[in-house]
């Protein structure tokens with residue numbers, strides 16, 4: 001019998017449909033009749049279809065739809081006028097520059113003959129249980145784009161990336177490459193949330209209406225940056241809040257220059273396009289070569305901003321952070337930086353280690369200053385051999401001492417950098433990013449090694465591998481203290497040099513991956529002068545992150561609040577340091593500092609040589625208390641009960657364990673005013689019928705008139721009044737199910 005003549009895509013589609021019929025639990029499906037793709041999570045549906053023009057058209061991103069709901073067939077929108085043509089108005093999943101598209105594009109290509117027109121059409125697709133890959137091709141040229149979609153069924157978080165391939169015989173140049181375009185159907189009251197900041201002032205939550213004109217979040221710096229983080233959330237100003245209403249959010253897994261643009265198109269739909277930053281970007285593809293984009297994750301919650309961040313935290317814990325879905329609880333660490341700065345030596349570090357062990361610290365970390373001629377930030381970076389004046393017998397005696405005290409040992413490194421005053425730079429001045437015959441602009445007296453070069457990449461891995469092999473090291477704090485200037489790669493042809501934006505970061509990931517492969521027990525922290533390199537790309541390869549060099553416990557409350565919108569407390573380090581704090585000269589009690597830091601993964605960075613016995617007693621009590629609740633704080637559900645933003649006189653967070661048997665409340669009074677009584681704090685997320693016993697975190701009597709025990713319903717509906725008076729007051733409570 002003759003096969004009916006169907007186009008190739010239809011055969012693939014039919015096969016895919018059969019697969020769907022055979023496996024009803026699949027989260028990714030294709031309906032051959034309507035040519036609609038669906039990705040379903042527990043509470044989310046993402047759908048797009050192949051329209052009559054062969055374009056991949058966005059259809060739905062939001063709450064879960066019923067099976068069989070009428071999503072397709074996709075039909076392109078008619079031109080609005082001779083100015084806004086159909087191709088531009090129709091929300092495409094991966095719009096390319098060409099054919100009259102004027103909205104933000106995901107792809108812009110220049111061909112050798114001067115052609116800059118690309119029009120992509122559906123060719124075929126491959127379906128897996130939780131993923132689909134759709135192949136698109138230019139209408140005339142051998143340019144192919146494969147769009148990869150994944151869904152995490154539990155959280156409904158979609159992952160999208162693109163592979164762009166030159167299947168022709170001549171090179172082409174990619175001028176712009178995004179990972180994905182996401183579309184929100186027209187509404188009047190969309191509101192954008194994003195995080196901005198600067199060194200020592202990261203994680204400031206911003207809001208603005210999504211109105212005409214683009215909002216651009218980006219880094220042009222070669223790395224993620226403190227100024228913006230690659231995360232956005234959009235809610236409905238009219239009907240969304242912290243606890244309820246629809247929220248669409250996304251985060252880009254990339255630690256280099258990036259851009260997310262949020263744009264309202266002429267008909268009111270909102271397009272969110274994210275990926276490589278086109279600024280100074282160009283990527284030449286020789287015949288047969290391809291470019292892969294990073295993954296741009298996106299999710300939806302109908303539980304307000306709080307619901308959105310709880311979903312994202314869960315996704316990060318289960319799908320991003322190392323640990324195969326169960327990231328290890330963060331050990332309580334001690335770090336020497338604020339205590340000693342560059343003046344580290346064997347005797348001084350041993351004395352600190354003894355004191356740290358007394359209060360229950362589990363990991364002792366020696367920060368900057370242990371290597372080369374590193375007595376200040378002016379010299380030594382790049383020379384990763386132990387400074388024998390400071391450690392005459394190498395690191396071994398200190399490491400043995402730390403281990404003998406029952407702690408892990410950690411070390412600070414900044415492997416991507418070099419001081420011009422270093423043996424490495426004297427030997428290899430050509431290893432840094434530079435344009436020949438141009439000045440090399442230093443920042444913190446250092447230059448950036450060009451990790452995109454194979455020899456530099458291999459050198460950095462070899463140095464770190466040797467360091468971890470030769471010393472019994474459990475943890476590296478990986479620092480990165482400047483952004484790029486003069487991003488030249490003179491060893492390549494001029495037209496290939498901008499590849500540095502991609503290759504550098506790929507090699508960074510490669511080094512981290514190799515190091516972890518060779519040393520499976522090694523843990524790593526991503527630090528970049530504070531929070532300058534935190535994103536889902538680096539978090540897949542590091543166990544914890546350092547949000548800010550600002551350790552002021554009051555500033556940290558709002559920073560931690562901002563941070564928590566995008567990233568999980570499971571990875572968020574927070575240190576207790578000295579008072580007055582070096583940033584603001586603000587004085588706070590040790591209890592206050594502990595309770596602020598206990599909102600994340602607890603560390604101590606104070607100069608223990610200055611502590612009195614009472615301080616050690618307080619610290620030991622708080623560290624012990626923290627260990628009782630850290631699983632809930634780090635891996636439970638976070639409820640931002642009262643935001644510290646906008647000058648609020650108070651703030652409160654609650655963390656609830658996944659089984660709802662433990663909850664941890666942190667409450668802060670920032671500033672007492674006019675003798676006002678503190679309003680009751682109403683908890684969330686408890687089991688209403690379960691009875692919970694309350695205790696003060698860190699011990700001590702409960703305030704008078706506070707019941708020792710009540711139902712979850714009581715704590716949520718009636719709440720508890722925490723009697724705090726004065727400035728910079730803090731209280732912590734733990735609720736245990738009976």
Ligand code: DGJ
Nearest residue numbers: 337367368527529530549
């Ligand atoms: C910047 C980091 O953020 C600090 O914690 C510290 O490690 C210094 N670098 C050391 O130079």
